[in-house]
């Protein structure tokens with residue numbers, strides 16, 4: 651068996667330790683003689699798993715008791731509609747910051763249900779920065795302010811939490827559980843599970859984050875991985891990341907090569923070296939390394955080594 655380093659933006663890599671535990675529990679979960687997938691979703695065993703998942707999430711993020719936690723179907727995309735449908739009326743105004751592809755999708759959907767005021771749009775930098783709050787044109791009675799703390803495609807991260815009177819609604823799909831978060835500052839936080847948390851079997855992955863030292867430890871690891879990769883890109887004189895330095899994502903690191911024609915050989919050579927899913931999103935091209943919680947530092951080291959070698963032979 652050969653495991654690769656999977657840099658996919660999601661569904662993303664899972665920790666090997668978690669997969670090994672899943673394998674062990676597949677035929678017989680805790681003496682029940684069946685897997686979790688075969689259990690009644692109303693039975694005691696599964697209800698216990700769901701309750702533990704919520705308790706772990708609350709503990710990891712220090713979620714205040716006044717907040718509800720909902721595990722829903724439909725991913726983050728369903729919430730692009732679900733949130734305006736639940737929190738607005740057709741006459742209500744919501745404020746939205748447009749920092750890239752995922753903000754745009756949230757805006758297009760919200761427009762079907764309420765009035766949308768785009769307070770700032772990062773088009774001037776081709777979505778490579780977060781416009782400072784001093785430039786935002788906010789409406790006086792917004793039902794909420796929506797923003798995308800990390801743009802997964804552009805690799806642009808908010809270096810601050812917005813302030814103001816309107817409740818904050820944030821799409822944390824690609825940063826949730828990657829570092830501590832002050833939940834109390836938000837009205838609604840939503841996120842797809844398939845990046846930093848895991849697909850089905852959530853409870854096991856929360857458990858892994860807890861055993862790994864919780865979110866402060868995740869933050870330290872993630873910061874170190876991102877620093878290493880950006881350092882290699884910036885120091886190369888060959889690879890390039892277009893994002894303003896203070897807005898660079900710890901999770902999704904897009905980079906370009908000097909010529910588009912080098913992208914295919916780069917990706918093919920990477921695959922041969924066991925480094926997969928490095929192609930950028932089809933809407934923007936280039937390369938992108940997604941380095942969520944489950945990506946070990948050794949995976950980033952292997953990528954950096956490969957990048958150096960590719961530059962040496964093709965640069």
Ligand SMILES: Cc1ncc(COP(=O)(O)O)c(C=O)c1O
Nearest residue numbers: 725726727752802821823824842
């Ligand atoms: C920031 C962001 N929002 C929303 C989504 C869509 O999530 P889902 O696939 O769970 O609907 C993604 C998926 O990549 C994302 O990165």
